[in-house]
Amino acid sequence: MGLFDKLKGALQKTKDVLRTDVRDLFKAGVILDEPKLEEFQKGLITTDMGVSASNQIVEDLRKKYLGRTMVLDEVWGTVKERLRIILVGKGDVAWDSKNPLSPLKLAESGPTVILVCGVNGVGKTTSIAKLAKLLTKSGKKVVLAAGDTFRAAAVEQLTMWAKRLGCEIVTKPSGSDPASVAFEGCDRAVTTGADVVIIDTAGRLQTHQNLMQELGKIHRVIGKRIPGAPHESLLVLDATTGQNGLSQASKFSDAANCTGLVLAKLDGTAKGGIVVAIREQMGIPVKYVGVGEQIDDLELFSPDDFVDALFSEG
Known part of the structure; x- marks a missing residue:
């Protein structure tokens, strides 16, 4: 399709x-x-x-x-x-539908760093795997950094995806400092000549101040190893959460300087209009949408296609 x-x-x-x-x-x-x-x-x-x-x-x-x-x-x-x-939105650059990486700001030299955050249960790890698949399919060498050190299951899940996709993955023991995982992931990408490093972070509620501050720390540590990084700070939102997504977007944007959204589970909700509300109120562009459960079910977001699909017959 x-x-x-x-x-x-x-x-x-x-x-x-x-x-x-x-x-x-x-x-x-x-x-x-x-x-x-x-x-x-x-x-x-x-x-x-x-x-x-x-x-x-x-x-x-x-x-x-x-x-x-x-x-x-x-x-x-x-x-x-x-x-x-x-x-x-004002100042947006039109994305090339034939180039699935066109929504991403890629580094001019050295590895591109993509920081991924979101609340618990939004489909963050799966979205990272889908994004990694999109990148590897486009010929990029990808390193994954399992920064969710609070949940062993999250590390196991990301490790499984790394093996399936042929990506290198950086992990540390449960309870390790997430910022150290992020730093090592960036370091590995530099030393191995990887094109992209995707850093997972622990799911957290936007009301958890200490965890939100930790995101800021991760952000700073990444920049010390690779100046100008992260090049993308993507927030994964569950489309089924509806208006609560606005609160999430606001708090996470403050902590991690979000550059774009990945809207997961769009296929499971009657609240798809949240795409419009977030763009109108937050000014953060939706870059990718999850349109199914398969590894290839991540598509770049096209405003024209979204609007036409929303009001199409059938």
Whole structure:
């Protein structure tokens, strides 16, 4: 399947909510009035798109079509245009759909360092494995650093993926300083001539101040071994968490200077609109989305494809 078809499938639950709550409101030949706009906004908010983004969409419709007989193609075209404006963001560089690594800021020389963080249970380790697969498939030599030293299971899981993917992995005994694992991972990447090092970190709640400060320490240690690193600081969010993802994004961004999001489990939620809310309120771009459980089910995020898939038929 192509990206559009994968997104269409992943967004099915969100599409079902929109279809149930929204499609019956807008019918060709019917006059658009305020009650219909209010119901439409409720439907958008149900997908966790957020009040602000929903207000912008409804205001566009109000200005253009209130009191007029609806032409469906025009109405949906206006909705999709506003969503694209929100999702692209000011100053964004368009990603190349033919180059799955185009969302990543790669180092001009030496290894690229990607720091990955997120709360417990969001699919962080699996997302790292998917990203490593994407990189190795593109010919990059990858080192993994198992910085989640609090959970032996996390290290075991990442080690298993490293073996499957043919990546080198740096581990230390349970309870070791995560920053030392990150440093050694960077050091190994430099000495072995690796292209990319991906550093896992322990899952933590955004309210755990000591663990959030630890992220800052890891960030600093990485920069001491490889100046300018980390080049990417990716936050993995579980799409099923909906609006709680906004709080996560805000706190983690402060601690780890997040440069982008990986939205996992998009295929398991009716709250796919959270992509819009996070982009609109946080300004952090979604770089990749998880669209299934297989190792290849990580796709670069395309605002155009996302919007088209969200409002597609079927």
